[in-house]
Amino acid sequence: MDLAGKNIVLGLTGGVACYKAAELTRLLTGAGASVQVVMTAAACQFITPVTMQALSGRTVYTDQWDARIANNMPHIDLSRDADAILIAPCSADFLSKLAQGRCDDLLSTLCVARPATVPLFVAPAMNVEMWQNPSTRRNARQVAEDGIRLFGPAAGQQACGEVGMGRMLEAAELLEELVCALAAKPLAGKKMLVTAGPTYEAIDPVRGITNLSSGKMGFAIARAARHAGADVTLVCGPVSLPTPAGVQRINVQSARQMHDAVMAAVPGQQVFIAVAAVADWRVANASAQKLKKQDERSLPQLAFEQNPDILATVAALPGAPYCVGFAAESENLVAHGQAKRIRKGVPLLVGNLGPQTFGLDTNELILFDESGHVSLPAGDKWTLARELVAEIGRRLVHATPGTQPLKRTA
Numbered sequence: 188m189d190l191a192g193k194n195i196v197l198g199l200t201g202g203v204a205c206y207k208a209a210e211l212t213r214l215l216t217g218a219g220a221s222v223q224v225v226m227t228a229a230a231c232q233f234i235t236p237v238t239m240q241a242l243s244g245r246t247v248y249t250d251q252w253d254a255r256i257a258n259n260m261p262h263i264d265l266s267r268d269a270d271a272i273l274i275a276p277c278s279a280d281f282l283s284k285l286a287q288g289r290c291d292d293l294l295s296t297l298c299v300a301r302p303a304t305v306p307l308f309v310a311p312a313m314n315v316e317m318w319q320n321p322s323t324r325r326n327a328r329q330v331a332e333d334g335i336r337l338f339g340p341a342a343g344q345q346a347c348g349e350v351g352m353g354r355m356l357e358a359a360e361l362l363e364e365l366v367c368a369l370a371a372k373p374l375a376g377k378k379m380l381v382t383a384g385p386t387y388e389a390i391d392p393v394r395g396i397t398n399l400s401s402g403k404m405g406f407a408i409a410r411a412a413r414h415a416g417a418d419v420t421l422v423c424g425p426v427s428l429p430t431p432a433g434v435q436r437i438n439v440q441s442a443r444q445m446h447d448a449v450m451a452a453v454p455g456q457q458v459f460i461a462v463a464a465v466a467d468w469r470v471a472n473a474s475a476q477k478l479k480k481q482d483e484r485s486l487p488q489l490a491f492e493q494n495p496d497i498l499a500t501v502a503a504l505p506g507a508p509y510c511v512g513f514a515a516e517s518e519n520l521v522a523h524g525q526a527k528r529i530r531k532g533v534p535l536l537v538g539n540l541g542p543q544t545f546g547l548d549t550n551e552l553i554l555f556d557e558s559g560h561v562s563l564p565a566g567d568k569w570t571l572a573r574e575l576v577a578e579i580g581r582r583l584v585h586a587t588p589g590t591q592p593l594k595r596t597a
């Protein structure tokens with residue numbers, strides 16, 4: 188329930204992408220928001236207020252002169268309780284109205300009449316030529332300068348048959364942008380590097396050694412860090428998870444590739460979170476050709492050599508970022524966790540029981556620091572990721588010289 192308790196005014200203007208506003212309304216209410224739909228006359232040509240009212244569960248307003256509002260001032264009343272206004276779709280015409288501050292219908296008047304504390308987001312949706320037209324470029328720049336955030340547009344196939352920039356973001360992408368925009372930003376201005384997933388160590392061109400890490404925890408942390416305002420780079424082993432919006436992703440396979448990618452990306456980072464389940468060993472005698480099956484007395488003999496310890500290497504750098512390790516143990520987490528934190532030389536280590544969480548959406552975390560350990564209540568990985576990122580944000584404040592570390596129970 189990422190939007191629990193939030194009041195969102197969803198404005199629809201004229202465009203084929205109005206069909207996506209129906210799905211968006213479902214996603215917004217599913218995320219806990221109350222959705223107040225306001226439509227322009229042009230939007231009503233593409234989708235009916237009946238549909239939007241059924242989906243939002245609230246009266247839809249289309250007219251500045253709607254007498255159902257007691258004081259007959261819908262532009263005031265509908266914007267005062269709002270936590271945000273989202274215009275999706277936002278047509279070229281409506282963008283030009285916003286750029287000029289025109290007030291010739293309910294939705295444009297409501298946008299201009301909103302209190303300065305109510306953020307306005309717009310999701311442009313239009314034909315590629317309309318988006319590229321110099322007047323639209325100018326209007327987009329102007330609204331951005333006025334503090335109105337644009338979500339998208341994306342490039343792709345358009346309803347008119349042409350291809351290019353101007354497609355409205357999908358409903359799920361708009362929800363993600365809205366949740367991110369409304370989240371607190373304790374990591375604003377910080378750069379964060381995250382590793383995630385397993386590594387893959389080749390035996391031959393078709394076989395390898397890997398582990399059961401799904402990457403879900405690391406990806407959730409990268410997403411939560413971006414929501415918290417960080418500029419996030421995610422180095423990940425072979426996983427098929429979608430890249431969190433706004434996160435820069437670097438794909439690697441082996442531990443050595445992950446090491447090299449991390450060392451190249453680490454300068455300038457303020458935080459490094461090593462969530463990846465990195466293979467401790469690689470195959471020293473990997474074969475350039477596929478190993479062929481022979482009789483059962485001549486089984487392949489694998490030799491191993493140790494991989495670099497990425498976390499310990501970064502933690503030992505001069506001017507190292509604030510380093511957070513993860514420990515995936517199979518038993519005796521409390522004893523192993525604290526020992527591992529000290530061995531790796533990091534201020535914070537997060538312990539979890541690997542076999543109880545690999546591939547699942549839930550986890551249980553224990554935080555180890557110099558003053559002891561504390562458990563976070565078991566929960567889904569997204570909730571835990573947000574709590575962990577918030578905790579790291581607090582520790583960064585306390586890590587500045589002259590302030591006290593947090594008190595923890597031993």
Ligand code: CTP
Binds near residue numbers: 461464495499512515
């Ligand atoms: N790690 C790393 N590079 C490695 C091995 C581990 O950066 N070559 C990081 C992991 O990303 C994690 C932490 O170190 O943040 C602990 O990983 P884990 O596999 O639990 O610890 P190991 O050091 O490998 O110890 P062991 O396998 O003996 O428990």
